[in-house]
């Protein structure tokens with residue numbers, strides 16, 4: 001999907017269409033996946049945690065942290081849509097430890113900054129090379145850090161035949177193919193739901209593999 005068309009999509013109505021759309025989409029397809037994501041946030045986010053949210057949009061994940069009453073050291077949201085960032089800044093103004101930055105999540109400059117938790121929700125389905133992105137972004141994790149991914153994945157045929165053209169046309173999203181997902185390195189936990197249309201993945205920083213802990217995080 002071309003970046004220009006995705007960027008243009010999030011300028012429609014100043015990006016204000018996304019949140020109502022997200023609420024309906026998540027209600028219909030992702031309630032359990034969101035609960036699992038929240039369990040992972042509860043497990044991994046503490047007062048010392050630096051969070052990076054890629055393709056942060058209007059700040060849904062920051063909203064989750066606040067709603068869950070999870071303290072964190074620093075939250076940085078990155079998005080290439082100035083419209084989505086404007087909505088996020090308006091919603092979360094006056095928070096000292098929160099920064100929103102305009103940038104392309106697929107070409108983040110080499111930086112000294114490392115993060116304990118990196119989240120990317122509903123971003124991968126907009127990218128041409130999700131596996132390359134997922135494997136590259138892990139370099140920004142501290143040892144023991146986690147990359148949490150929630151995305152639209154290839155549904156089963158009886159959903160795919162109507163959802164795939166609709167998703168492409170309406171929200172410029174293509175389901176992430178299973179072959180791409182199989183190239184993700186460091187996967188600790190993976191769960192697909194809604195006839196495989198929704199996938200949640202927890203990836204550990206290189207060299208740290210604790211599948212038991214991640215699995216447990218989703219079931220308490």
Ligand SMILES: C[S@@+](CC[C@H](N)C(=O)[O-])C[C@H]1O[C@@H](n2cnc3c(N)ncnc32)[C@H](O)[C@@H]1O
Pocket residue numbers: 003006007010018022054055056057058059060061078079080081084103104105106120121122123126
């Ligand atoms: C479907 S919205 C998800 C927003 C948010 N993560 C959420 O869960 O509500 C996708 C967001 O990713 C952003 N985006 C898409 N491709 C991007 C890229 N290559 N770099 C940065 N942001 C990107 C869009 O501008 C949009 O705000």
